Amino acid sequence: RAPTFLRRRVSRRPKAMASAHPSQGLPSGMDPSMVDEYASQSKLLQEFVKIPSIGKAWVFTSKDENASRAMVSVSQSDLLANKKRSFLLNTHISKSSSKSVSFQWSPFPVEMSGVSAVVPSPSGKKLLLVRNAEDDDSPTKLEIWGPCQLENEIHVARSVHGSLYADGWFEGISWNQEETLIAYVAEEPPQPKPEFNDSGYKKEGSSQKDFRSWKGQGDIEDSWGETYSNKRIPALFVANISSGEVRALKGIPRSLSAGQVIWAPSSSYSLVFVAWSDDNGFQETPRKLGIKYCYNRPCALYAAADPFKEEADKPSTDSNKGDTAALVKLTADLSSAFFPRFSPDGKYLVFISAKSAVDSGAHNATNSMHKIDWPTDGKLEGSLSVSDVVPTVMSPQDGCFPGMYCSGLLRFPWLSDGRTMILSSAWGSKEVILSINVAR
Numbered sequence: 001r002a003p004t005f006l007r008r009r010v011s012r013r014p015k016a017m018a019s020a021h022p023s024q025g026l027p028s029g030m031d032p033s034m035v036d037e038y039a040s041q042s043k044l045l046q047e048f049v050k051i052p053s054i055g056k057a058w059v060f061t062s063k064d065e066n067a068s069r070a071m072v073s074v075s076q077s078d079l080l081a082n083k084k085r086s087f088l089l090n091t092h093i094s095k096s097s098s099k100s101v102s103f104q105w106s107p108f109p110v111e112m113s114g115v116s117a118v119v120p121s122p123s124g125k126k127l128l129l130v131r132n133a134e135d136d137d138s139p140t141k142l143e144i145w146g147p148c149q150l151e152n153e154i155h156v157a158r159s160v161h162g163s164l165y166a167d168g169w170f171e172g173i174s175w176n177q178e179e180t181l182i183a184y185v186a187e188e189p190p191q192p193k194p195e196f197n198d199s200g201y202k203k204e205g206s207s208q209k210d211f212r213s214w215k216g217q218g219d220i221e222d223s224w225g226e227t228y229s230n231k232r233i234p235a236l237f238v239a240n241i242s243s244g245e246v247r248a249l250k251g252i253p254r255s256l257s258a259g260q261v262i263w264a265p266s267s268s269y270s271l272v273f274v275a276w277s278d279d280n281g282f283q284e285t286p287r288k289l290g291i292k293y294c295y296n297r298p299c300a301l302y303a304a305a306d307p308f309k310e311e312a313d314k315p316s317t318d319s320n321k322g323d324t325a326a327l328v329k330l331t332a333d334l335s336s337a338f339f340p341r342f343s344p345d346g347k348y349l350v351f352i353s354a355k356s357a358v359d360s361g362a363h364n365a366t367n368s369m370h371k372i373d374w375p376t377d378g379k380l381e382g383s384l385s386v387s388d389v390v391p392t393v394m395s396p397q398d399g400c401f402p403g404m405y406c407s408g409l410l411r412f413p414w415l416s417d418g419r420t421m422i423l424s425s426a427w428g429s430k431e432v433i434l435s436i437n438v439a440r
Helices: 005-025 030-051 307-312 354-358
Strands: 055-063 065-077 085-097 102-103 115-120 127-131 140-145 152-156 173-175 181-187 194-195 201-203 213-215 234-240 247-249 258-262 269-279 299-304 339-340 348-353 367-372 386-390 422-425 430-437
Touching: 005 102, 055 115, 115 173, 127 181, 152 339, 173 258, 181 258, 234 307, 247 307, 269 339, 299 339
Parallel strands: 234 258
Antiparallel strands: 055 065, 065 085, 085 102, 115 127, 127 140, 140 152, 173 181, 181 234, 194 201, 194 213, 234 247, 258 269, 269 299, 339 348, 348 367, 367 386, 422 430
16 A cells, blocks of 8 residues: 555646646746637737828829829738738819818729839829849839839949938938939948958959959948948939939048938039038047937038039030039038928028037937028029027927927928928927928
């Protein structure tokens, strides 16, 4: 007969096995009582992700003042593929005599698979689709669509530039008013790397398939951190949508990272853009610091000539066309200037400044708004007058305007009067819409 302590252990063992059986196959830390709750939450999550979110929208006017059309970019999460899917929706907007507005939406959206950016032309008659390369060997594709057909497809080799920036900060894709040229920001082409073989350094390049040669890494370069760690320096390019030719904007030193390019009104300096200096470390040391959500990085506005127009204006005997394009610094007296926008009549160049953040070192501080009276003749000679539109608010009063905290600006933020700009800003714990008259 077995001892008492053995009989007790044997008698308890089946009970322990029976209690563990229902929990088999459940994740760690989860018991059977939580199964129904998890199933309910999972169903709720699936219902939420089915709701699309609006990313951007464009409204195009027509000859009929009571009718217009709009294009909306929406996205929806795909749980199974673990990615977001993007779509385009079109609608006709009409106003009745009773001032009510009705929308006639297209029956189904059109999916934009593999598209990095969607940019319609100012008139809405053309549409640019950007398809960034998926690997180092594939070209970047720029598709120009008309009302009912693909008008042109431009394949840009990696030797010209890399992927376009479509991040919302360096991003700048802009049509000119004639809708013949597109200016944009893309990664500069790969820099040449030293090659070696069994005899040492090779002065002449050879095929990478030569197993007896290898390439060095070249000079180490800082990145702008976070989402830019694997990206090369942003540079400016202009594409002719008819010929398919792409030209780089020459004369920008590699110590400047360009972005947010726009077209200027009729001028010898056709392009206006923002540039961030590499020397933005402590006491202007030559070091790039993270720029994501950091508005305290010094930057300035510059103007430059369109490379196509500049080359056409030069004598044909000039063998270095476009290599020494002149840059004009528009905001020499400000430590920060970004989000440039021209007024519809071309009289003002309005921009945001985070000079209080740059000067203090705070990642985000009160913004200010400024404007430049753009010359009517388009000649940028002498110093330009920069005036305040919304000054920096250092000590706001209770219940009063706390200052601007602007993290983005619409491509066309103007109301019909051509003087009033609409933007969003933080006001206490809320996001509000501000209406600013820049002509005052």
